[in-house]
Amino acid sequence: MPESPSGTPLLRMTDVGRDYGDRAVLLSVTLTLARAECLAVTGPNGSGKSTLLRLATGRERPTSGEVLFDGVPVREDDPGVRRRLAAVMDAASFYPDLTVREHLMFVALAHGLGRAAEDAVARVLADHRLAERADALPDALSSGQVQQALLASAFVRPHDLLVLDEPEQRLDTAARAGLARRLRAHKAAGAAILLVTHDDELAAAVADHVLDLASGRVRAAAEAVTGG
């Protein structure tokens, strides 16, 4: 997939709807996300936030409307999308017999880091407060450490768009503050971030715009966040 010139939105959703059976769970959602920008999606339980992320990452197709990643209809299995889009939006799944460090090396090498992999892994282990648990197996991690390992798996690999579904879950106050700092730095380095969150402080600290959903509709469209 050729990369567009900077300035073109990396992600564009136009008039997107998604039905499950005869039930409409998203209705006419339109948004754009550019490089070096963060859009936070907020709203109550069941308002359609995770559905929006599955559409944005190409895991599901919209019932109506269009989802473009860098100008092309997004498909999860497109090699260009897999190379450029990192997502943390699932329940944890790790190989039970690989340590945290081995998982991260696996991801880094699979995404082509080669000889830079070891340094990249050391950096994300430190950033995610996992250095002391680097040689632990997944079963021996606390729930917050599992969440940090999932986030580290996204940060360790190159990408242009980072998609996160409630990344704050299971993190303590200090870890949430660290996450906010990392996301701000990541954005400043040029990444686009699409973030679903129930944490208003995190949204205010990181997002340039907030899209608030209620029953599948946009309640407050992409407003600027003061101090974002």
Ligand SMILES: Nc1ncnc2c1ncn2[C@@H]1O[C@H](COP(=O)(O)OP(=O)(O)OP(=O)(O)O)[C@@H](O)[C@H]1O
């Ligand atoms: N595969 C599916 N089949 C049928 N209905 C679904 C499916 N996935 C989600 N839904 C319904 O769509 C609606 C939106 O769900 P979604 O998970 O997108 O909400 P959410 O805003 O992410 O909620 P939460 O804050 O609880 O995570 C819900 O009513 C949910 O029950």
